[in-house]
Amino acid sequence: MLHLFDTAAGKVIPFEPRQPGRVSMYVCGPTVYGPPHLGHGRFSLVFDVLRRYLLWSGLEVDYVSNITDIDDKIINRANTEGRDWSDIAEKCESVWWRAMDAIGVMRPTSDPHATDYVEQMVELIADLITRDVAYVSDDGVYFSPSVVSDYGLLARQTIESMQAGARVEVADHKHSPIDFALWKFVKPGEPSWPSPWGEGRPGWHTECVVMSLDLLGDGFDLHGGGQDLAFPHHENERAQAVAAGRTFARHWMHNGFVEVGGEKMAKSLGNFTNLLDLVESTDPRAYRLLVLRSHYRSPVEVTRASTDDAAAALRRLDSFARRVASAQLPSAMPDPTALAEFVRAMDSDLDTPAAVAQLFGLVTEVNSALDSGDTATAAALAAVVAEICAAVGLVLDAGGSEIPAEVLERAAARDTARAARDFAASDAIRDALIAEGWIVEDTATGTQVRPA
């Protein structure tokens, strides 16, 4: 059974879905005001791996991930650039999906937009006011988390200890520094929606409450996102849901940061690398492998060196895939022992580093079996490799890409020369092909050529 670290519990606990055989997960998506960076890529990959693993395990997965398409940052950028806020949101969203597609992240089963849920948010806010846990101030409607007895659960701190060193300004329009805005009254030039308290727009923390409960229902299984969302974002979502008498997420999962030179990568710090830029300069699969090689709760350093390293490791896997493909192994059931080892690793809080280590170990074993002609062993273990790759979303390149006929002819000419032991001629052909950017390898079936 899958065990996951639960942020609320502070430890690894069994992951038991609300409904056997079906998992409902909500992963906080992006605010679309700029290009996605490596950090967005990591959380997307982490939860994509979890989703794929659950699917691979035979479960159905309802995967909801939102698009925050109305927010201060979008409005600010619109004002700065003299554009319409919705234009920015739309363009950035399309870039987002392009990046997700590029790194092989499955599309959510549902991708709700904040602007489509404003009415429901207003309903929730009205309910919270009725329950006397929210109040109308001069610039908006605020929520008082202090009414939630276990507020601070996800921050793993009490309200008191958080206030002890509070760097939060006690603004006039708030009763308490920890209060947060549910609704912000409209200012000139801003988009707005109607509400019983006046024209305005929703605060950030409300949308996820409404959308997750609407699409997944009370007590949905898992709520996830980056570590920085645990507090205050998720804490505040949870507080609203609890205050409204709803049952919120059963399990909380947060991934560690992408770092650059030991520092968190973030748009706000200005040290981010655009995800699409990475994908252009590196095989996108290398990023997935890099993410898989470190545990999801640990930080991962993403630099030119680390992506190059992952790309080199990936070449070994691709080379393996080509060899297995050309070996034309008999179909075989995956070796049950090896498969169980993989499941054990993944069930242990998604121990993908162990799974990757096992993957490379299997590659060596299959290569050895192939060297010694033990095709039965090779086939059974190669089948496990295929299973692991499928479960974590790693697609190996077994070649088969179109090689120009002219190049294939020269490869055949090289084989002819070699058969005649005319090595001067065969090496000349090889050197020429290499100079033109091809990788030339001898195999049992003759010269193999592929792009470098």
Next chain:
RNA sequence: GGCGUCGUGGCCGAGUGGCUUAGGCAGGGGCCUGCAAAGCCCCCCACGUGAGUUCGAUUCUCACCGACGCCUCCA
């Protein structure tokens, strides 16, 4: 100030009270090959500092040093 994470070999990155102490990349040697490439085998290089617990600690405890994160927008 409060809360928390981390410090592993040339680099990246797991893990563990003692057992052959992952894996990848790089480096060295060997096998294979006409020569290469790919592959296989072997080797090299460790656990921030100090003290404590223990028969024994890289792994547990404490202190210290250092790095980082959250407490404010942030994946």
